[in-house]
Amino acid sequence: MTEGNFVDYVRVFLTSGNGGKGSVHLHREKYITKGGPDGGDGGRGGHVILRGNKNLWTLVTYKFKKHFKATHGEHGAKSRSTGADGKDVYLDVPLGTIVKDPETEEVIYEVTKDGEEIIILKGGLGGRxxxxxxxxxxxxxxxxxxxxxxxxKDFIFELKVLADVGLVGFPNAGKSTLLSVITSAKPKIADYEFTTLKPNLGIVQYRDFQSFVMADIPGIIEGAAEGKGLGHYFLRHIERNSTLLFLIPADSKDIGKEYEILLDELRRYNPELLDKERLIAISKSDMLDEELIAEMKVELDKDLEGVPYMFISSVAQLGITELKDKLWNMLNV
Known part of the structure; x- marks a missing residue:
């Protein structure tokens, strides 16, 4: 999927169907000239139904078509015949989609299960x-x-990526490279900031045919919680990750300070994010020798205050297996 096809925020306009009219009819047959009333009921109008689909990863379907209208119920007929119901409209959305009221920003519905169906607008009842x-x-x-x-009514559909592990870090920290090595995902990789403009998902294959999902979130910059840079475009996706993997390059001027800046952006956006499990991976560690790593560990033990960390290198495949083991244990303890 190209970045242009990843859409995580749309506004749609929905209309459910009207109910059909009840029939006014008096029973008449050859030998029954004054039969009683036998007018049937009208059919109900079509619903607009939201349906979770695990095979979808984007709201791109609603980027170009924003108006959806269910059909009306048919009118009742003689012999107590009920009119046909209007045809329901099904809107398939990725798991992790929330529905908001555009005026109040209140979350009305949330879709988290495959096949889950939510009637977002009910059709009108048929008349008797x-x-x-x-x-x-x-x-x-x-x-x-x-x-x-x-x-x-109009609604806002907003997608928050469902993943087990979310990669958090500044632009060009090596998140896309790690995702390409640890999963089968093929994110765009280049040596400049904001290579990743939309979240990328990858499945990490673990032992005994087990797996978990990792998301490469666009890089954080200072002020992101206020919407600076990519701002909320990436922060809302982090909310659904159960574990956060902070990726900080080994050549950073101050690893502890960089971690605190990242943590502060999450805190300012949503303090509940700090309740999630955290792991720090120091990337590009193939540039370090054992002596330098030992010196850095002394500083990190003081600066990180008990948060677990490990040294990895995506290019040199250093510590990747150990990283998978650690993440698996964190997700399954």
């Missing part, structure tokens, strides 16, 4: 036919109910 209104004092009612009108 005149046979319902027969009584001892009114044997031939000549009226029926009109169908109820459907609903019309």
């Amino acid at each position: 036919g005149n046979w319902h209104f027969k009584s001892p004092t009114n044997q031939t009612p000549r009226y029926a109910q009109p169908g109820m009108e459907g609903d019309e």
